[in-house]
Amino acid sequence: MASTRQFTDRTDAGERLGDALLERGIDADIVLAIPRGGLPLGRAVADALEAPLDIVVAKKIGAPGNPEYAIGAVASDESVWRNERAISGTRTDEEYFQGRREIEAENARQKEARYRDGRSPPELPDKTVVVVDDGVATGSTLRACLSKLQGSDAARVVLAVPVGPPDTIADLETQVDEVVCLETQVDEVVCLETPAGFRGVGQFYADFGQVSDEEAMTYLES
Structure with missing residues (x-):
């Protein structure tokens, strides 16, 4: 575990994700964050890519x-x-x-x-969409969000997360969910860390405090 990066907080993780996406030459039309914890990262990623920020929600x-x-x-x-x-x-x-x-x-x-407070959902057809969360464990809500994007006619879907277990990330990278044998429609996965000793997302952050709805919504205002 000593070699595994420790993120200061979600904003730090988002800034590192933004740098990684820029290094890969990913030109996003929109960034979709999964509330609540994904929004601090989403704001940093959207700023780095100079793209608008919105949300995708699952329970x-x-x-x-x-x-x-x-x-x-x-x-x-x-x-x-x-x-x-x-x-x-x-x-x-x-x-x-x-x-x-x-x-x-x-x-x-x-x-x-x-969260949208009267704003219309974004138009996604023919867009490059970057989906951001603060990490992946089992990926249950993330997979439902990706299922929603299947019907959006987006041209390209890129998943960007700071950390996740190797098996879950590998499933997403191969675009096949081995549990249900369903294509997830992810074109690229950017994950900064896939540690073998993964126990939970929070262990890789120095500050992983809960994000309230009120705080999360402020990231959509920038």
Whole structure:
């Protein structure tokens, strides 16, 4: 672990991501951050690429009796990612899954509306879109966000994260989700660190305090 980069905070991670994207010659039309933690990074990346910043929102679908364990996730337009292995392992029935899908999709829509505060969603057809979050663990909400972008007609989707476990990043880089055998429609993955000793995103930040909705929304004002 000594060789693994320790990010000062989310803004520091975003600035490093922005530098990495510039080094790769990625010319983004828009940056989409996943709230809440992705917005400080998204602001730094958008500034570096001189691109507008917006959001893409998804909510985790938790297992029965264990809401922190993701059996899937759903975006604001009801695009869904299913973790079939987790669904089977928790013996979750389809009625429960679909019920939670509807509830969490509505929660995602409400969050998206609150963050946009009356602004229209961005037009994505034929655009190069950079999707940013503060890190990837299982990637459940991220995968649902990517599923939403499948229907956007974006010309190119680039995922940019500071850190994630090697197996998850490898799945995304090969554009195949081994759990559900579904193409994720990611054209490129930029990940600064893929440590073998990954235990959680927060271990790679000196400051990984929670970001409130109020703070997160300020990054959309710049």
